[in-house]
Amino acid sequence: MLAAGITFLQVAANPYVAVLGPEKGASSRLNLAQAFNSLGTAIAPIAGAAFLLSDTILSSKEIDALSNVAKEEYYLREATAVQGPFLLVAGFIFLLVIGFIFIKLPAVNEEKKGTYSQLLSKPIIWLGAVGIFVYVGAEVALGSYLVNYFIENDLPVHIQNSSFMKTIASTILGKNDLALVDAKAVVGAFVFFYWTGAMIGRFIGSFLTRIWRPHYVLIGFATSAVIMILLSIVTDGLWSMWTILLVGLFNSIMFPTIFSLSLEGLGDLKAKASGILCTAIAGGAIIPICFGALIDFSGFNLALLLPICCYLYIVVFGFIRKTT
Numbered sequence: 501m502l503a504a505g506i507t508f509l510q511v512a513a514n515p516y517v518a519v520l521g522p523e524k525g526a527s528s529r530l531n532l533a534q535a536f537n538s539l540g541t542a543i544a545p546i547a548g549a550a551f552l553l554s555d556t557i558l559s560s561k562e563i564d565a566l567s568n569v570a571k572e573e574y575y576l577r578e579a580t581a582v583q584g585p586f587l588l589v590a591g592f593i594f595l596l597v598i599g600f601i602f603i604k605l606p607a608v609n610e611e612k613k614g615t616y617s618q619l620l621s622k623p624i625i626w627l628g629a630v631g632i633f634v635y636v637g638a639e640v641a642l643g644s645y646l647v648n649y650f651i652e653n654d655l656p657v658h659i660q661n662s663s664f665m666k667t668i669a670s671t672i673l674g675k676n677d678l679a680l681v682d683a684k685a686v687v688g689a690f691v692f693f694y695w696t697g698a699m700i701g702r703f704i705g706s707f708l709t710r711i712w713r714p715h716y717v718l719i720g721f722a723t724s725a726v727i728m729i730l731l732s733i734v735t736d737g738l739w740s741m742w743t744i745l746l747v748g749l750f751n752s753i754m755f756p757t758i759f760s761l762s763l764e765g766l767g768d769l770k771a772k773a774s775g776i777l778c779t780a781i782a783g784g785a786i787i788p789i790c791f792g793a794l795i796d797f798s799g800f801n802l803a804l805l806l807p808i809c810c811y812l813y814i815v816v817f818g819f820i821r822k823t824t
Contacts, residue, residue: 531757638787638806640787656686672692705717715819
């Protein structure tokens with residue numbers, strides 16, 4: 501239900517921002533609007549690490565070894581851990597609903613024109629939908645498996661051996677003694693930088709897409725994401741961690757820029773096109789499953805070729821949009 505509600509918001513908000521000014525500045529406006537979206541995704545990992553991962557998390561084998569009573573107590577403790585954060589999120593969403601009841605937004609493009617058959621005959625909407633699909637899939641896949649990736653690369657040991665890194669983790673988690681914190685929470689604290697990079701990058705992207713054509717910025721950022729993943733594969737320790745985290749920075753402008761480039765020139769069909777593009781967000785559900793299956797089958801190094809392929813498609817999309 502939450503995912504459906506968020507999708508409705510995306511379908512309504514993105515074309516609204518796109519048409520609030522000249523079409524030339526649509527990418528810049530969407531990047532600026534999405535930057536505040538990224539603020540939430542930057543804060544969320546901190547809350548997750550502090551409230552959901554900070555206790556002792558048992559593996560499936562450890563859970564099976566518990567007695568029935570101890571197992572029930574463990575499940576109850578884990579279920580209780582999410583109640584406070586989830587109720588807080590629900591409260592903020594409720595305040596947002598109240599706000600929109602009273603805020604008067606200017607009417608834009610009230611007259612409904614164009615049909616889906618007209619829209620689907622345009623190749624750019626299909627290319628853009630695939631771009632959104634692979635971008636969201638790659639971003640969510642990497643963000644979802646970062647903790648596993650860091651654990652596999654012994655990052656908790658590298659963090660404990662660096663006073664600077666320990667200070668960062670302690671500050672984010674609000675814990676002075678990291679020895680008392682689960683290793684997943686310690687490395688989970690650094691996921692904050694992946695999503696914060698997306699927020700910072702969108703503010704930067706809002707400026708860059710004003711001075712350069714958006715497809716050039718998209719090509720540059722997608723290429724940089726590929727380079728960062730390759731560097732993470734061939735390095736180890738803290739280099740491997742920071743290069744994969746930098747992918748978040750280069751992810752930043754992709755969704756709003758692909759979105760606005762896909763809507764460019766569609767006129768009255770933009771609202772319908774927005775619905776199709778937002779449907780493609782389902783890539784965030786499908787690609788992470790494929791990514792996880794590849795990890796189980798062959799390990800992270802080979803599995804990381806999947807997001808690399810996703811970003812290479814986005815590079816190709818940028819070149820195609822350049823020529824049309």
